[in-house]
Amino acid sequence: xxxxxxxxxxxxxxxxxxxxxxxxxxxxxxxxxxxxxxxxxxxxxxxxxxxxxxxxxxxxxxxxxxxxxxxxxxxxxxxxxxxxxxxxxxxxxxxxxxxxxxxxxxxxxxxxxxxxxxxxxxxxxxxxxxxxxxxxxxxxxxxxxxxxxxxxxxxxxxxxxxxxxxxxxxxxxxxxxxxxxxxxxxxxxxxxxxxxxxxxxxxxxxxxxxxxxxxxxxxxxxxxxxxxxxxxxxxxxxxxxxxxxxxxxxx
Amino acid sequence: xxxxxxxxxxxxxxxxxxxxxxxxxxxxxxxxxxxxxxxxxxxxxxxxxxxxxxxxxxxxxxxxxxxxxxxxxxxxxxxxxxxxxxxxxxxxxxxx
Numbered sequence: 001x002x003x004x005x006x007x008x009x010x011x012x013x014x015x016x017x018x019x020x021x022x023x024x025x026x027x028x029x030x031x032x033x034x035x036x037x038x039x040x041x042x043x044x045x046x047x048x049x050x051x052x053x054x055x056x057x058x059x060x061x062x063x064x065x066x067x068x069x070x071x072x073x074x075x076x077x078x079x080x081x082x083x084x085x086x087x088x089x090x091x092x093x094x095x096x097x098x099x100x101x102x103x104x105x106x107x108x109x110x111x112x113x114x115x116x117x118x119x120x121x122x123x124x125x126x127x128x129x130x131x132x133x134x135x136x137x138x139x140x141x142x143x144x145x146x147x148x149x150x151x152x153x154x155x156x157x158x159x160x161x162x163x164x165x166x167x168x169x170x171x172x173x174x175x176x177x178x179x180x181x182x183x184x185x186x187x188x189x190x191x192x193x194x195x196x197x198x199x200x201x202x203x204x205x206x207x208x209x210x211x212x213x214x215x216x217x218x219x220x221x222x223x224x225x226x227x228x229x230x231x232x233x234x235x236x237x238x239x240x241x242x243x244x245x246x247x248x249x250x251x
Numbered sequence: 252x253x254x255x256x257x258x259x260x261x262x263x264x265x266x267x268x269x270x271x272x273x274x275x276x277x278x279x280x281x282x283x284x285x286x287x288x289x290x291x292x293x294x295x296x297x298x299x300x301x302x303x304x305x306x307x308x309x310x311x312x313x314x315x316x317x318x319x320x321x322x323x324x325x326x327x328x329x330x331x332x333x334x335x336x337x338x339x340x341x342x343x344x345x346x347x
Contacts, residue, residue: 051341057296061331064338124254125263129343132264152255152263156272182276182332217315218324220331 006076013079016087022094031111032078034144038110038137039081043067045136062208063178084242086111089174089201092247096199097121098172102190105130106150108203109174110138114146123150124170158189169195177205177246181220184227191234194250200234206244266346273339280333296337303329 046067058064085108093112100122103109107130109116116123125131131152138144161168173190180187180202190200206212207219216222221244228236228248239245257263277291284302286294307326312319 046342049342049345051338052296056300057337058334059330061334061338063335127263127265127268129264129266129269129339129346132262132266132346135262135264149256149258150263152257152265153253154265154268154272156268156275157253178335182328214313215320215323217320218327220328222324223328 003074006074006080009076009080009083013076013083016083020087020091022090034138034141035081035110036078037141039070041137042133043070045133063204080242082111085203088239088241088245088247089203090115092199092201093172096172096197098170098198100124100170100195101172101174102126102153102170102193103173104128104175104179106134107131107138108176110134113148117146117148121172123148124153125150127152127154155186158193159185161189164193166195169193169198171195171198173198173200175200175202177202177221177224177244178207181224184223187224187227191231191248191250196250198250200246200248200250202246202248204243205238205246206240208243211244212240264346266343270340270343270347273336273343277333277336277340280329280336283329291340296333299333300330303333 052058062069089109090112093115097119098116098121099119101116102124104126105128106113106123106125139146170193173194175190180190194200205221205224207221210216211219211221211225213219225238225246228234228246233251235249235251237247239247255263274291278289280299281287281289281291281294284299284306286302303326307322307329309323309326310319312323314320
């Protein structure tokens with residue numbers, strides 16, 4: 001990681017923590033050892049798998065090379081991840097205090113899980129291999145103490161569900177924007193699953209900043225934004241920071 | 252909706268179901284490429300990427316409305332998602 005960039009995240013993180021006031025005693029730095037160990041263990045595991053790493057199979061795709069990048073020990077690396085994965089998420093969760101949440105993976109919201117448990121939010125998680133990573137590398141960490149029950153749903157199950165009752169709806173959904181760049185029907189279904197006033201929190205919505213280049217219209221996420229901006233049933237806010245976020249509230 | 256409830260100590264992951272979803276999406280790409288043999292193992296990632304390159308060629312353009320822009324957009328969408336799904340398929344298969 002570039003040292004100037006890393007230094008900027010140290011400053012950003014320090015000032016953000018100094019100037020923010022959380023509703024709980026949330027401090028991601030308490031989690032730092034667990035996060036560092038879990039991401040290292042995950043990276044070691046994935047890098048040890050017999051995966052095809054030729055250019056034609058992976059190219060420069062950030063999401064495929066993510067594990068290799070996780071090993072960075074430059075001061076500021078943890079702060080960058082904290083800002084990307086935790087800060088905005090914690091802000092939204094704190095503001096809406098969800099009672100029924102649907103999550104892309106437990107790993108992606110790991111720093112907010114204790115807060116979600118504190119406010120007795122029911123958790124439903126999509127069945128992806130990231131959940132196995134959560135159990136293998138987070139939950140098995142000797143210092144990790146959080147225990148909670150949760151529900152599991154297969155992503156393909158969503159396309160089958162019709163006439164969703166009010167009790168089945170969620171007031172918070174966390175999802176990966178890159179997946180939605182590909183599946184318009186899934187975006188429709190997720191918004192259908194939102195209760196009025198509920199929030200769909202999307203991360204990875206700027207194609208690692210490539211969305212803001214001169215050929216923005218060729219980015220896979222471009223059509224995700226087109227689809228969102230054409231909807232009349234939601235308020236949609238794009239945050240053009242780091243990996244990009246969209247906060248979508250159902251009217 | 253079918254929802255499975257997991258206790259705190261259980262590992263809430265079904266690799267077969269996850270693989271089914273990923274392979275469904277790869278099969279969708281095969282159909283877009285006109286490959287009607289619906290057995291993913293009959294193809295290599297090389298063959299699929301080369302097929303995308305042939306059918307949806309990339310050329311420089313700044314004209315949003317041009318056909319070249321559409322082809323390039325489809326190319327990038329197909330290749331990036333194919334790579335992501337192919338990678339996921341490999342990871343999941345090691346967990347079965």
